[in-house]
Amino acid sequence: MKPDWTAPATLLADPEWVRTRIGGAAKLYGCARPEVLGTIWWYSLSSVLVAPAVESLVAAASAGRALDGETADRGESPERADRVASPSPTGTAPAEPSALSAPADPAAANHSAGPVLADPSLDAMELDLLADGRFLGARSTRPLSGGLPELGAALAGALGAAIATVAAVTGARARALGAIATDSIGNRLLWTPDPERAMALAEPLVAAIGLGLPKPRFVRVGRTPAVRRASCCLIYEVGNPKCVSCPRQTPAERDARLRAALG
Numbered sequence: 001m002k003p004d005w006t007a008p009a010t011l012l013a014d015p016e017w018v019r020t021r022i023g024g025a026a027k028l029y030g031c032a033r034p035e036v037l038g039t040i041w042w043y044s045l046s047s048v049l050v051a052p053a054v055e056s057l058v059a060a061a062s063a064g065r066a067l068d069g070e071t072a073d074r075g076e077s078p079e080r081a082d083r084v085a086s087p088s089p090t091g092t093a094p095a096e097p098s099a100l101s102a103p104a105d106p107a108a109a110n111h112s113a114g115p116v117l118a119d120p121s122l123d124a125m126e127l128d129l130l131a132d133g134r135f136l137g138a139r140s141t142r143p144l145s146g147g148l149p150e151l152g153a154a155l156a157g158a159l160g161a162a163i164a165t166v167a168a169v170t171g172a173r174a175r176a177l178g179a180i181a182t183d184s185i186g187n188r189l190l191w192t193p194d195p196e197r198a199m200a201l202a203e204p205l206v207a208a209i210g211l212g213l214p215k216p217r218f219v220r221v222g223r224t225p226a227v228r229r230a231s232c233c234l235i236y237e238v239g240n241p242k243c244v245s246c247p248r249q250t251p252a253e254r255d256a257r258l259r260a261a262l263g
Contacts, residue, residue, distance in 0.1 A: 003128030003136045009049070010122045012162040019169045024133045029238040036237045038170030042163075042177050043233035046184040048127065048138040049162065053120035053155055054188040056140075057148070057205065058198045060115045067147040119144035121154045122161060152208020160211055178213045179231035182206055186216040186227040195225055221255075221262040 011017040025041045026032070060067060118140035119125075128136040144150060159181050167174040185206060189198035202216040217228035229247045236242045242249055244257045 001130075001136060004131040005129055007127045007129060008123075009125035009127055009138070009158070011127075012045075012049075012122060012158075013165055015165055015169050018165050021133060022166075022170060028132060028134070029235075029240075032238050034170040035172040036234045038166050038172045039176065039180070039232075039234045040238070042166050042172070043180050043184070043231075043235075044135050045127075045162070046159075046177075046181050047187065048135045049125070049158065050120065050155065050181065050185050051138055051188050052118035052125070052140040053144075053151055054185055054198075054205070055192055056115060056118040057151060057201060058189065058192040058194060060117060061201060062194050062197055063115050065115065065147075116143035117146070117151050119154055120151070120158050122158045125158070148204060148208050152205060152210070155205075156209045156211055159209065163211075175212065176231060178211055180233065181211075182213045182216050183227055183229050183231045186218065189216075190218075190225055190227065199225060219258075221258045224262045226258060226262070 022034070022038050022041045025037045029037065029040055057067070119142045120140060124140050124142045124144075125138055126141060127138050130136055144154060159178075163174050163177045163181070166172060166177055186199075186202055189195065189202055192198045199218055202218070206213050206216050214230045217230065218225050219228045220226070226245060229243075229245045232246060232248050233243065236246070236248075244261045245254060247254070249257075
């Protein structure tokens with residue numbers, strides 16, 4: 001699917017642009033309190049915003065690139081488990097990794113010892129949108145020098161600015177929006193080609209970001225990993241069913257729905 005338009009991610013720090021986009025979300029989800037629409041909108045946006053950085057980090061680790069002063073394991077990865085992630089309120093499928101995380105300048109990759117990290121800074125990111133306002137994907141326009149500490153710092157700047165804007169415009173709590181960011185990172189890790197290796201990167205990455213984000217958590221249903229959500233997207237507030245992994249249901253109900261979904 002091709003985007004209808006592309007926007008620079010720096011607009012995520014523009015309150016008027018964000019207010020307009022969130023207001024347009026009412027056409028998709030119906031009228032609701034601003035904090036509800038803002039939370040649903042951020043749930044969708046955060047998933048695509050973190051994707052290039054997360055996917056490039058997993059690719060670098062899988063290739064054995066030193067990310068934090070130590071060389072990553074070059075051995076074979078554990079047997080790959082089936083991937084599952086919390087469904088997006090937008091209903092859009094995750095974009096292909098190659099479309100999200102390829103560096104804008106291929107020559108830059110030739111000077112690297114391995115796969116390059118994608119810079120997630122807002123001034124390096126572009127967002128692809130559909131005409132109805134849904135986010136189709138995102139990409140970084142430049143590589144990032146350094147390793148995990150530098151990636152965490154860049155993500156902190158991008159996420160911190162976007163969360164602050166959404167919170168200011170809608171009244172949604174920044175802490176709740178931060179928990180959504182953690183879950184988006186966890187989901188994107190599971191969507192990579194090597195989810196077993198990727199899950200080991202989750203806690204160090206979130207720790208490198210800081211911002212008071214909660215630790216990422218995973219559960220297994222049989223052999224299949226899934227995110228144990230710390231956040232709620234509030235999609236049920238606009239008349240839709242709760243997500244399968246929604247934390248606002250009893251543990252027994254959540255476990256039963258996960259087992260039914262994962263087989």
